[in-house]
Amino acid sequence: MIQDCSPARLGFSEAFAAISARVLPLGCETVASHAASGRILAERVFAQRDHPPFAMAAMDGFAVAREDAGGSGERHLRLGAPQFAGDRAEPLSSGEARPIYTGAEIPPGAAAVLVQERARIAGASLLLAEPLADNLNIRSRGEDARCGECIAPAGLRVNPAIVGALCSFGIAEVRVRRMPRVALVTTGAELVPVGPAAGGAVIDANGPMIAALLAEAGCLLTGRHHVADDEAALTACLAACRDGGADIIVTTGGASVGARDLVRAAVEGGGAAVHFHGVHMRPGKPVLFASHAAGPLVFGLPGNPVAALVAARFFLLHAVRALQGREAEAPLTLLPASKVGDGWSENGPTRVLKARMSGYGADARVEILPGQQSHRLRPLLEANAWLVTGGGLPARLFPLFDHA
Ligand SMILES: Nc1nc2c(c(=O)[nH]1)N[C@H]1C(S)=C(S)[C@@H](COP(=O)(O)OP(=O)(O)OC[C@H]3O[C@@H](n4cnc5c(N)ncnc54)[C@H](O)[C@@H]3O)O[C@H]1N2
Numbered sequence: 549m550i551q552d553c554s555p556a557r558l559g560f561s562e563a564f565a566a567i568s569a570r571v572l573p574l575g576c577e578t579v580a581s582h583a584a585s586g587r588i589l590a591e592r593v594f595a596q597r598d599h600p601p602f603a604m605a606a607m608d609g610f611a612v613a614r615e616d617a618g619g620s621g622e623r624h625l626r627l628g629a630p631q632f633a634g635d636r637a638e639p640l641s642s643g644e645a646r647p648i649y650t651g652a653e654i655p656p657g658a659a660a661v662l663v664q665e666r667a668r669i670a671g672a673s674l675l676l677a678e679p680l681a682d683n684l685n686i687r688s689r690g691e692d693a694r695c696g697e698c699i700a701p702a703g704l705r706v707n708p709a710i711v712g713a714l715c716s717f718g719i720a721e722v723r724v725r726r727m728p729r730v731a732l733v734t735t736g737a738e739l740v741p742v743g744p745a746a747g748g749a750v751i752d753a754n755g756p757m758i759a760a761l762l763a764e765a766g767c768l769l770t771g772r773h774h775v776a777d778d779e780a781a782l783t784a785c786l787a788a789c790r791d792g793g794a795d796i797i798v799t800t801g802g803a804s805v806g807a808r809d810l811v812r813a814a815v816e817g818g819g820a821a822v823h824f825h826g827v828h829m830r831p832g833k834p835v836l837f838a839s840h841a842a843g844p845l846v847f848g849l850p851g852n853p854v855a856a857l858v859a860a861r862f863f864l865l866h867a868v869r870a871l872q873g874r875e876a877e878a879p880l881t882l883l884p885a886s887k888v889g890d891g892w893s894e895n896g897p898t899r900v901l902k903a904r905m906s907g908y909g910a911d912a913r914v915e916i917l918p919g920q921q922s923h924r925l926r927p928l929l930e931a932n933a934w935l936v937t938g939g940g941l942p943a944r945l946f947p948l949f950d951h952a
C-alpha cells in the first residue's frame with residue numbers, strides 16, 4: 549500500500565522552525581520563591597535588599613580597630629566581650645580586640661578580622677605583631693547584590709541555587725510562566741506495564757520515559773492514557789485531551805506507515821492541521837507535528853524508544869521552551885572532525901548519535917557509542933551527550949538532557 553505522507557518530510561533545522569512558528573509563551577502566575585525550583589521566570593527579578601545586608605565577619609577571629617590594624621611592632625590589645633552572629637554590634641574602640649564569629653556584624657570602628665588560628669593570646673590580651681590589611685576577612689555590605697539591582701533575566705530556569713539567592717536577596721515571591729499542561733497517550737496493542745509480560749507483549753518504556761522527561765522540563769502531566777490500535781478510540785482519546793485543556797498532546801507509536809499506524813489519521817480526524825510528518829533524520833524519522841487552531845500542539849513520537857526519546861528531547865522540548873518563554877537551546881559546542889571518532893559524516897540525513905564526551909581543552913573527545921539502533925536503550929546508560937551530524941552542517945554536541 550502506498551501511503552500519502554504529505555506534507556513533505558522536512559530537514560532537521562526546518563522542523564525546529566516549523567514548531568517555533570506555531571508557539572507563543574504561556575501566561576504567568578506568582579509563586580513563593582521557596583517553591584519556584586524548576587519554574588521559568590516570566591519577568592526580570594530585582595534584589596529587595598543588599599546582600600550581605602551589613603559588613604560581616606568572614607572568619608571566626610578577632611575584630612581589630614582601624615588605629616590598631618595598621619600599626620607595626622608588637623601591640624597588646626585588651627580582649628573584649630565576644631560578638632556572635634545575630635548580636636547587635638556596639639562600636640569598637642582602639643586598644644580592644646573583640647572575639648567575633650563568622651556572620652556577626654562588624655562593629656563600627658573595626659577595620660579587619662584576625663583569623664583565630666593566627667592569634668596569640670596572653671592572659672586577657674591579644675598580641676598583635678603584624679599589620680592587618682584593610683577589610684581583611686570582612687564581607688562588605690552589598691558585595692553580592694545591591695538592593696534594586698537586576699539579578700535575574702526573564703526566561704531563566706530557577707534551580708536550587710537560585711532559590712537560595714532569591715531568598716537571601718529578600719525576594720519572597722516571583723512571577724513565573726504557567727507550567728505547560730501535557731497529556732500523554734501511548735498507543736499499541738502489544739504494550740503492557742512493567743512487570744510479567746507474556747507472548748508478544750512489549751513492556752511500555754516510552755510512557756514512563758516521556759513522562760519523566762516532561763516532569764524534568766517543568767511540565768504538568770495532566771493525563772496519561774493508553775489506547776490499543778483502534779482509530780475510533782484514539783480519536784476519542786485525543787478529543788478528550790484537547791477538551792481537557794492540554795497545551796500539548798503527545799502520542800507515542802503508530803506514527804509510521806504500517807497498517808496499524810493510526811496516529812496521523814486520528815490527529816487529522818480530530819481537526820488538527822499536520823505541519824510535518826517525517827523529518828530527514830535517524831532516529832526519529834516518522835515524528836509528526838500538528839496543531840489545533842486555538843488549541844493544543846500535537847507531537848506524534850515514533851514507537852521505537854530511542855526514536856521517541858530523540859524526537860521528544862529535541863522537538864517536543866523545543867516547543868516546551870517556547871511555551872515557557874525561553875530561548876531555543878544552543879549546542880554545547882561545534883566539533884571539528886578531529887574530535888569525533890569514525891562513523892559520522894556531514895553529508896546525508898541528520899543522525900542523532902548516542903555519544904560520550906570526556907576530557908577538557910586539547911584532550912576533549914567525543915566517542916560515538918556502539919548500538920545506535922533505535923530499539924537499543926542500553927548505550928544510554930553510558931551516554932552523556934548526543935552528537936548531531938549530517939544535514940550538511942558541522943557536527944554539534946548537545947547534553948543528553950537539557951538541564952540548563
Ligand atoms: N515500512 C516502513 N517501516 C518502518 C518505517 C518506515 O519508514 N517504513 N520506519 C521505521 C522507523 S524509523 C520507526 S522509528 C518505526 C516507528 O514506528 P511507529 O511510530 O509506527 O511505532 P510502532 O510501529 O507502534 O512501534 C515500533 C516499535 O516500537 C515499539 N514500541 C512502541 N511503543 C512502545 C512503548 N511505549 N514502549 C516500548 N516500545 C514501544 C513497538 O513494540 C515496536 O517494536 O517504524 C519503523 N518501520
Ligand code: MOO
Pocket residue numbers: 829830831832833834850852854855922923
Ligand atoms: O526513526 Mo526510526 O527511529 O530510525 O527507528
